[in-house]
Amino acid sequence: MADVIDHNFENKDKLARALAFRVATELKRDIEASGKASMLVSGGSTPKAFFTALSEEELDWTRVTISLVDERWVPPSSDRSNAKLVGEYLLQNKANGAAFLPLYVDGQTAQEGATLLGKQFEGVHKPFTVVILGMGTDGHTASFFPGGDQLAEAIDLKNQNAFTAIEAPGAGEPRITFTLPQLLQSSFLALHIEGDEKQDVLKSAFGEGEVADMPIRAVLRQTIKELNIFWCP
Numbered sequence: 001m002a003d004v005i006d007h008n009f010e011n012k013d014k015l016a017r018a019l020a021f022r023v024a025t026e027l028k029r030d031i032e033a034s035g036k037a038s039m040l041v042s043g044g045s046t047p048k049a050f051f052t053a054l055s056e057e058e059l060d061w062t063r064v065t066i067s068l069v070d071e072r073w074v075p076p077s078s079d080r081s082n083a084k085l086v087g088e089y090l091l092q093n094k095a096n097g098a099a100f101l102p103l104y105v106d107g108q109t110a111q112e113g114a115t116l117l118g119k120q121f122e123g124v125h126k127p128f129t130v131v132i133l134g135m136g137t138d139g140h141t142a143s144f145f146p147g148g149d150q151l152a153e154a155i156d157l158k159n160q161n162a163f164t165a166i167e168a169p170g171a172g173e174p175r176i177t178f179t180l181p182q183l184l185q186s187s188f189l190a191l192h193i194e195g196d197e198k199q200d201v202l203k204s205a206f207g208e209g210e211v212a213d214m215p216i217r218a219v220l221r222q223t224i225k226e227l228n229i230f231w232c233p
């Protein structure tokens with residue numbers, strides 16, 4: 001179980017550059033070993049500087065497939081779309097040759113999309129080379145939200161499904177999320193958080209309490225995959 005923030009940085013810029021360098025190193029290693037690499041990233045507001053730094057890294061991006069840890073069930077034109085964020089900040093500069101697989105299917109519900117995307121992702125390179133999680137101040141990660149109607153299924157380590165469609169009071173629109181056992185099928189797993197408030201939330205999550213109250217605990221308490229925690233004030 002991870003019990004410390006093991007990668008501390010003075011500021012957002014230093015964190016972004018260090019995380020981008022580490023991720024690029026992992027992607028290059030997998031490209032060299034297997035000819036391709038895959039990466040799941042988080043959305044929200046935190047990753048912008050990291051995405052920009054990563055987009056400047058020199059590597060064979062044409063061999064990299066990028067997707068998301070989770071998505072809000074909105075079209076890519078929406079300002080709420082995590083795919084839109086990735087398009088604007090990551091699929092740019094040197095990374096513009098990477099393939100991107102969205103977690104949204106036009107005209108389908110999130111439940112229907114979960115099934116369709118599950119089939120599509122069977123062909124994606126695994127274990128995922130890199131998975132980067134974020135965390136909200138309510139203790140959610142991916143779309144594992146407190147009060148989520150399918151939270152138990154989404155974090156069940158025996159769940160065979162790649163995706164769960166989920167709705168929660170704090171989530172805004174319906175969501176789709178990779179399930180926890182899928183996210184743990186990764187060579188490099190990181191949690192990227194910033195700010196004192198999130199540090200305090202994480203400290204609480206390391207304490208005793210129900211996973212359902214702070215679903216990030218499902219990641220902190222698992223023993224399958226080492227978690228690398230990146231933080232700056």
Ligand SMILES: O=C1O[C@H](COP(=O)(O)O)[C@@H](O)[C@H](O)[C@H]1O
Pocket residue numbers: 041042043044045046047069070071072082133134135136137141142143
């Ligand atoms: O809704 C989401 O929020 C979390 C955290 O976002 P932030 O704005 O607090 O950085 C994010 O990790 C997740 O991918 C996203 O869907």
